[in-house]
Amino acid sequence: MSKPQEQPGPLIELRDVNLQYEETWALRNVSFTLNPGETRIIFGAAGSGKTTLLKAAIGLVKVDSGEAKLFGEDITGRKEQELYALRSRAGFLFQEGGLFDSLLVGENVEYPLVNRQIAKHEKPVKAEDLEGYVKETLRFVELEQTYNRFPSELSGGMRRRVGIARAIVTEPPLVLYDSPTAGLDPITANIIMELIAKERDTRNTASLIVTHRYQDGLLMANYRYDAANEELVPVGEEERDDPNRARTKFIVMKEGEIVFRGTRHEIEDSGDAYVKRFVRHEG
Amino acid sequence: MGRVLTTWVGSFQEFLFLAGRAFANIFRAPHYYDDVAIQMDIIGVGSLPIVLLTGFFSGAIIALQMARALNTYGASSEVGSIVSLTLVRELGPVLTALLVAGRNASGIASELGSMKVTEQIDAMRALGTDPLQKLVTPRLTATAVMLPCLTVVADAIGLFGAYLVAVPLLHLLSGGYYWSSSWRALVLNDLAQGLIKPLLFGMIISLIGCFYGLRTTGGTQGVGHATTQAVVSASIWIFVATFLIDKIFVNL
Numbered sequence: 001m002s003k004p005q006e007q008p009g010p011l012i013e014l015r016d017v018n019l020q021y022e023e024t025w026a027l028r029n030v031s032f033t034l035n036p037g038e039t040r041i042i043f044g045a046a047g048s049g050k051t052t053l054l055k056a057a058i059g060l061v062k063v064d065s066g067e068a069k070l071f072g073e074d075i076t077g078r079k080e081q082e083l084y085a086l087r088s089r090a091g092f093l094f095q096e097g098g099l100f101d102s103l104l105v106g107e108n109v110e111y112p113l114v115n116r117q118i119a120k121h122e123k124p125v126k127a128e129d130l131e132g133y134v135k136e137t138l139r140f141v142e143l144e145q146t147y148n149r150f151p152s153e154l155s156g157g158m159r160r161r162v163g164i165a166r167a168i169v170t171e172p173p174l175v176l177y178d179s180p181t182a183g184l185d186p187i188t189a190n191i192i193m194e195l196i197a198k199e200r201d202t203r204n205t206a207s208l209i210v211t212h213r214y215q216d217g218l219l220m221a222n223y224r225y226d227a228a229n230e231e232l233v234p235v236g237e238e239e240r241d242d243p244n245r246a247r248t249k250f251i252v253m254k255e256g257e258i259v260f261r262g263t264r265h266e267i268e269d270s271g272d273a274y275v276k277r278f279v280r281h282e283g
Numbered sequence: 284m285g286r287v288l289t290t291w292v293g294s295f296q297e298f299l300f301l302a303g304r305a306f307a308n309i310f311r312a313p314h315y316y317d318d319v320a321i322q323m324d325i326i327g328v329g330s331l332p333i334v335l336l337t338g339f340f341s342g343a344i345i346a347l348q349m350a351r352a353l354n355t356y357g358a359s360s361e362v363g364s365i366v367s368l369t370l371v372r373e374l375g376p377v378l379t380a381l382l383v384a385g386r387n388a389s390g391i392a393s394e395l396g397s398m399k400v401t402e403q404i405d406a407m408r409a410l411g412t413d414p415l416q417k418l419v420t421p422r423l424t425a426t427a428v429m430l431p432c433l434t435v436v437a438d439a440i441g442l443f444g445a446y447l448v449a450v451p452l453l454h455l456l457s458g459g460y461y462w463s464s465s466w467r468a469l470v471l472n473d474l475a476q477g478l479i480k481p482l483l484f485g486m487i488i489s490l491i492g493c494f495y496g497l498r499t500t501g502g503t504q505g506v507g508h509a510t511t512q513a514v515v516s517a518s519i520w521i522f523v524a525t526f527l528i529d530k531i532f533v534n535l
């Protein structure tokens with residue numbers, strides 16, 4: 001259970017995973033790997049299995065067949081109780097936010113930290129230290145002033161950012177974002193994507209991002225957060241154009257199956273009508 | 284018909300699994316004492332006004348009815364012992380449990396149900412917290428502790444209501460005789476029944492509320508459905524359990 005935190009192998013590994021809800025295939029023959037520091041953008045029509053893929057990756061849903069590994073450990077066939085510790089090492093932004101509405105924003109962000117202490121029987125961190133740390137994370141998503149408010153008092157975009165803060169507060173090596181920009185205006189959506197890029201590039205976090213907006217993928221593929229100047233800068237040409245060096249790759253799902261995987265150029269050159277629906281060519 | 288039976292048996296198995304895990308968690312770390320305290324406040328203190336009110340009136344009503352019946356046998360001085368037996372053994376526990384079921388089985392089911400449909404339960408699991416440990420066990424402990432307390436309060440206020448009817452209002456007997464006869468009527472068996480019942484009912488109410496809450500599907504409508512099911516099913520099981528316990532205690 002307590003293997004070393006840093007593993008050279010993949011963080012997520014799914015092999016021939018299948019999951020069926022009655023007649024509908026939520027996942028069909030899905031194989032997928034995510035290595036440390038990599039970014040995957042997942043496109044797909046509504047109901048194509050994107051959320052299910054994310055949940056299967058951390059064992060929130062049980063797969064019917066196939067193999068799933070998280071941080072190198074097999075999670076298929078493990079008991080729910082044995083998965084808690086493993087799961088808590090990854091961050092997860094839920095499509096519906098999943099914020100605890102009976103807790104304040106500050107308590108929501110604090111939750112993973114307190115939880116980790118309880119689980120590991122660590123000596124509790126002093127309340128002030130905890131609060132300082134939570135405030136720092138809220139500052140990262142530019143929501144420091146909401147510490148003492150309830151999630152229900154915030155706008156949709158603010159709630160999404162609190163969700164991000166909660167997902168990253170433990171500095172996980174892996175964060176899964178389910179539709180971080182869905183239902184938001186373009187300006188708020190861009191702010192959120194910049195935050196995700198910033199998180200990825202300041203801590204070299206592996207990121208799995210479900211989205212409907214092609215520009216979200218472009219931003220992750222073409223830009224990198226420059227901590228020194230606190231701004232997004234375009235990535236070098238070789239990373240952008242060399243498929244072997246691209247850290248950001250794209251996946252397209254259809255009816256539970258992965259029907260496309262490749263780099264930005266490959267997805268833009270794809271002739272498949274379904275895949276084309278998710279690509280918006282610039283200019 | 285066969286299909287209905289298999290789903291019912293399946294659900295019942297799931298319920299027993301939930302109950303087993305919830306009980307096992309009482310003895311397993313981590314313990315969420317804060318949540319237990321919050322639930323005790325919601326269930327115990329929150330239900331107190333309605334329990335006081337209904338307890339008082341049921342005592343008064345039993346006294347009124349019994350006074351008439353006992354009068355025909357010339358035994359109206361026994362009203363204290365009759366009231367205390369009915370209240371402590373049957374009505375106190377069942378009435379209080381039904382009230383708390385209406386208030387808290389529904390409250391628990393709708394709270395957990397909305398958490399389920401808004402992905403808060405999944406969020407909890409993703410963050411590494413066992414929802415059974417964090418949500419179910421505190422509700423189980425709190426209800427199982429608070430319901431016997433509430434029942435004792437209901438019994439006491441009911442006896443007081445009956446006293447007001449029997450002594451100052453109808454002058455059936457003296458106050459001293461009322462209290463001493465109502466106390467003497469109770470044997471250990473009655474007191475045990477009067478406490479074991481609410482303990483069991485508390486477990487039934489909280490576990491059924493949690494069970495229907497956690498299996499909620501299908502948005503807001505699903506939450507409403509879960510809430511209704513929880514109250515109906517908790518009420519039915521309270522009667523079934525009463526019947527079984529009475530049967531056991533009659534044979535003792």
Ligand SMILES: Nc1ncnc2c1ncn2[C@@H]1O[C@H](COP(=O)(O)OP(=O)(O)OP(=O)(O)O)[C@@H](O)[C@H]1O
Binds near residue numbers: 024
């Ligand atoms: N708990 C469930 N019970 C039954 N069917 C389900 C359940 N969860 C998902 N499904 C089905 O599985 C399929 C994939 O669902 P999923 O939520 O993964 O889609 P998605 O790609 O995330 O869609 P969206 O873009 O709308 O979020 C859908 O057809 C859905 O109806």
Ligand SMILES: [Mg+2]
Binds near residue numbers: 050051052095178
């Ligand atoms: Mg989804």
